[in-house]
Amino acid sequence: MTVELSGAEIVVRCLQEEGVEYVFGYPGGAVLFIYDELFKQSKVKHVLVRHEQGAVHAADGYSRSTDKVGVSLVTSGPGVTNAVTGIATAYMDSIPQVIITGQVPTHAIGLDAFQECDTVGITRPCVKHNFLVKDVKDIAVTMKKAFYIAATGRPGPVVVDIPKDVTQAKAAFRYPETISMRSYNPVTKGHAGQIKKSIQTLMKASRPMIYTGGGVVLSGAAEELAQLVRRLGFPCTNTLMGLGAYPATDRQFLGMLGMHGTYEANMAMQHCDVLLAIGARFDDRVIGNPRHFFNEARTIIHVDIDPSSISKRVKVDIPIVGNVRDVLREFMRQLDASKEKPDPEALKPWWAQIEQWRSRDCLKYDRASPIIKPQHVIERLYEVTRGDAFVTSDVGQHQMWAAQFYKFEKPRRWINSGGLGTMGFGLPAAMGVQLAHPKAAVACVTGEASIQMCIQELSTCKQYRLPIKVVNLNNKYMGMVRQWQEFFHGNRYAESYMDALPDFVKLAEAYGHVGMKIEKPEDVEPALKEAFSRKQDLVFMDFVTDQTENVFPMVPGGKGLSEMILV
Amino acid sequence: MRHIISVLLENEAGALSRVSGLFSARGYNIESLTVAPTEDATLSRMTIVTTGSDEVLEQITKQLNKLVDVVRVIDLSDGDHIERELMLVKVRAVGKDREEMKRMADIFRGRIIDVTDKDYTIELTGTGSKLDAFLKAIDASAILETVRTGASGIGRGDRLLRA
Numbered sequence: 030m031t032v033e034l035s036g037a038e039i040v041v042r043c044l045q046e047e048g049v050e051y052v053f054g055y056p057g058g059a060v061l062f063i064y065d066e067l068f069k070q071s072k073v074k075h076v077l078v079r080h081e082q083g084a085v086h087a088a089d090g091y092s093r094s095t096d097k098v099g100v101s102l103v104t105s106g107p108g109v110t111n112a113v114t115g116i117a118t119a120y121m122d123s124i125p126q127v128i129i130t131g132q133v134p135t136h137a138i139g140l141d142a143f144q145e146c147d148t149v150g151i152t153r154p155c156v157k158h159n160f161l162v163k164d165v166k167d168i169a170v171t172m173k174k175a176f177y178i179a180a181t182g183r184p185g186p187v188v189v190d191i192p193k194d195v196t197q198a199k200a201a202f203r204y205p206e207t208i209s210m211r212s213y214n215p216v217t218k219g220h221a222g223q224i225k226k227s228i229q230t231l232m233k234a235s236r237p238m239i240y241t242g243g244g245v246v247l248s249g250a251a252e253e254l255a256q257l258v259r260r261l262g263f264p265c266t267n268t269l270m271g272l273g274a275y276p277a278t279d280r281q282f283l284g285m286l287g288m289h290g291t292y293e294a295n296m297a298m299q300h301c302d303v304l305l306a307i308g309a310r311f312d313d314r315v316i317g318n319p320r321h322f323f324n325e326a327r328t329i330i331h332v333d334i335d336p337s338s339i340s341k342r343v344k345v346d347i348p349i350v351g352n353v354r355d356v357l358r359e360f361m362r363q364l365d366a367s368k369e370k371p372d373p374e375a376l377k378p379w380w381a382q383i384e385q386w387r388s389r390d391c392l393k394y395d396r397a398s399p400i401i402k403p404q405h406v407i408e409r410l411y412e413v414t415r416g417d418a419f420v421t422s423d424v425g426q427h428q429m430w431a432a433q434f435y436k437f438e439k440p441r442r443w444i445n446s447g448g449l450g451t452m453g454f455g456l457p458a459a460m461g462v463q464l465a466h467p468k469a470a471v472a473c474v475t476g477e478a479s480i481q482m483c484i485q486e487l488s489t490c491k492q493y494r495l496p497i498k499v500v501n502l503n504n505k506y507m508g509m510v511r512q513w514q515e516f517f518h519g520n521r522y523a524e525s526y527m528d529a530l531p532d533f534v535k536l537a538e539a540y541g542h543v544g545m546k547i548e549k550p551e552d553v554e555p556a557l558k559e560a561f562s563r564k565q566d567l568v569f570m571d572f573v574t575d576q577t578e579n580v581f582p583m584v585p586g587g588k589g590l591s592e593m594i595l596v
Numbered sequence: 597m598r599h600i601i602s603v604l605l606e607n608e609a610g611a612l613s614r615v616s617g618l619f620s621a622r623g624y625n626i627e628s629l630t631v632a633p634t635e636d637a638t639l640s641r642m643t644i645v646t647t648g649s650d651e652v653l654e655q656i657t658k659q660l661n662k663l664v665d666v667v668r669v670i671d672l673s674d675g676d677h678i679e680r681e682l683m684l685v686k687v688r689a690v691g692k693d694r695e696e697m698k699r700m701a702d703i704f705r706g707r708i709i710d711v712t713d714k715d716y717t718i719e720l721t722g723t724g725s726k727l728d729a730f731l732k733a734i735d736a737s738a739i740l741e742t743v744r745t746g747a748s749g750i751g752r753g754d755r756l757l758r759a
Contacts, residue, residue: 149610154621158664161609178664211759212606212667337658340651 036165037062037196040129043172044073046204049100051076051091051464052129053084057104058144059131062196076464076493079485081108083457085115085128085186086483090458091465092124093444094419096249098179099126099461105133105193106144109151114451116186117155121448122270123247125184127175128152134194135163148190157185165198173205182215183335184247219332219351224359227330227347230303232369234328236379237263238301240286242315243270243447244308244333244353251275251440253357254307260364261371264383266294268309270447273437278416283383284392287315288584289429292391292593295584297383299325299591306331306345308353310338312448313586319343321589332356391582391595392433400575401550403427403502406557407434410472410500413557418470419444419462423455423479426508427500429580431474453482456499460486463495470498470561477503477527477571487540490567498560499569501533504576512579516594537569548573598627599653600679600749602757603642603660604668607633611665615642618663624648624656628681628746639667639759643679643748645724667759676752682719683727684709686741689716693738704730715740723747 034042040063044052053076056064067075078084081103088099099119103112109130119126133142149161158178160171168191175187231237239261245254251274258265258281265275266286275282284291286298298304298316304327309315316322319342331338331345332353339348349356394404407430410418420435421444422428428445437443444462446454459473480501490497502508510525534544543566547556553572560568581596605611612631619626627645634641646656653671660669672679689697689711701708701718704726710717720730724747731739751757 150613153610153614153617210664213664335662337655337662339658341655344651 031201033199034202035062035066035196036168036191036198036200037066039165039168039200039202040172040191040196041066041070041073042202043169043204044100045070047098047172047176049073050097052100052102053078053087053091053461054102055081055084055104055108057108057131059105059133059193060102060196062193063102063129063131075102076460076489078457078489080483081111082115082453083460083483083486083489085112085126086118086451086454086457087461088126089115089119089124090421090444090461092126092461093458094441094462095465096441098176099124100129101126102129104131104144105148106146109146109148113151113155116152116188118446118449118451118454119186120155120157122243122446123184124186125179126186127172127179128186128188130188130190132161132190132192135192136194138192148188152188155186156188159188159190161190162195163192165195165200168195168200169202169204170208173208174210177208178213215334216350217352217355219349219356219359221359221363223347223349224356224363227305227349228360228363228367228369230328230330230347231261231305232371234303235375236300236302237261237305237376238297238303239263239265239305239307240268240298240309241265241271241274241307242268242309245271245274246440248308248334248353249440250308250354250357253354253361257357257360260361262373262376263305263371264297264380266290266298268315268447269432269445271309272432272443273440276438277436278438283387285432288317289433289580289582291433292389292582292595293383293386295582295590295593296386299589301327303328304330307357308333311342313342316343317584317590317592318587321592324589389595393596394578398550398575401547401553401572403430403504403572403574403578404434405550406500406502406553406572406574407431407474409554409557410474411435413554413561414470414472418442418472419466421445421455421459421462421471421473423475423482424450424452425476425479426512426578426580427474427476427479427502429509430502452479455479456483456497457486459497460489460493460495463497464493472498472500474500474502476508477501477505477530477533478507484536487537487542487567491541494565495567496563496565497567499567501569501571502574503530503533503571504574504578505530506576509580515579516583516585533569533571537567542567542569544569544571546571546573597649598645598647598673600672600677600747601644601646601656601660602670602672602749603644603666604634604757604759605640605642605663606665606667607638607640608665611640614663614665615644615660618659622655622659624652630746630748636759641757643746645747668757670751670757672749672751675755677749677755678752679723679747679749680721681724681727681747682721682745683730684743685718685720685731685739687716687718687734688714688738688740690714693735697734697738700730700734704733706730
């Protein structure tokens, strides 16, 4: 006779089978049986957060900094609704996650039971897929499907909603080794003919440009991208989500593009004649007004795993649907076989133009300022960590400065909420990163507004001894809101001033951490050095920065990519 | 332009809401949507009538294909197809209307499926425009109730939509 296990035990066994290292979660009535089973074993470690949003962000940071699926576990009702922001964040940035949610018992569903909510309905628009498991016999296959769907194709979060009685019921356990679904067959290999056509087009280009996004990071194709870019000798730019996919200190790198991209990247993007877009989706923060973008004629080649990303905002001439890594390998294979070589001479005028744009030095700022400039903090952070830290961020000006001034050389080092733009993401994400990389330097670049959205996670950091370095760029304003109000709302700073701020040093100390307040530019570097030398401690650095500093360049909303406001 | 899209999807709880949710979330039009299980009980067949530019239709098909529950999608309007809609109309049938309604139902090849001393219920099948024409042809004040299923469509000949 086969041994029967409870649904809760099956859930935990599935996590073990998937090799899950950490589950980020928060217990509650509907998931008590699952917690009981987690308690009885030691393979899967549970990390107790202080708010469910933190759990999903932490699993997210864990996933972004590795190539693994992040896992979180929350209870029904408010546990789920608190997690929704985290789920939507992961969805917008295509991060593979499995979120296990408790549900009221099957007999109580639909009766407005205590802590009941329609989890499948609420999360449906912000998940790649979701399941309600109504029979204990379906748990194992559903969990297998969840991990498979989350990690394959264009990745994304998958919710598995399990009613309490299903976790209590018993069934035989067998974890499927493989899964096949007739309705879900993601493509991998790109069309060889389209790739051939692309190469012919690229060889004829006189003003080529390579624009890459998060897809390169997600598919683990940074190495292939570097090979291709160097081989072709073309300029390359990364989106906010794609930073680190191409080494930022390389001469062929033009910096980030988009709303706060560099002058040279945006100008090259606007004026190129052939654009090779790889794992990027031409979103509004990247190309600005699409009509203005089409004022210049160019041939667009677009590589993406998601067919719906192609020709969504801009019409594409050569679409290539496929996994970025597979497609880039095929590009290299065909380039090797082809007799055609890019002609560096023919590209000289284009590079000369780019160098002229580059000499505009669009990221310059007042380095002699007696008040701490936020850019100065990020530059020192880059130096002190030798460009090798994992950097998470929240959302706003500090995020843009981190993206502009920390030169990421490797993928999966820059972790931020690009699509949804979730304030409160940085600290919990850093927890996941630090757990995945216990010995690595992990910095959370944040602001006094963002950090307060998930500040309770400082308590989690204490419990698990996570030596994160919080870089708080404190200008007492929701800086990006203030910047828009200055530029577009007649300097009327409606509700963007952060009054009654806590004493962050004392607050950090209250949570059992080290707090530092830094007020002078010359103290920035010593403070960072000291903080990063404290390998065991979380250090909260509160930098008092220039309140009037703005992020430049800036493409105002609705404007064209080349219509930048420059400093 | 009007398009008629056929979708083959897993016959699972919530599959319909994934499709309708997609249309509302992305601002696509739905003129009508009809769904029922096929001869294979694990599959449902859905017909969606929508309007939009070529770009919008391209996105609709791609987004539908992206749904994990969706097995296959075709735009029937891309080729030869047949579409039919069923309508039940309850009309007042007293005095001189009684004979007239019977005559109109016959002309449109409708069938009277329920009769009382005051009204008829007429069943009518055809394209949407035929059903519209019937409603226009009869005295509007005589219409008591109208129920329409929305269009169902199928490709002609060997144009098949199978799993």
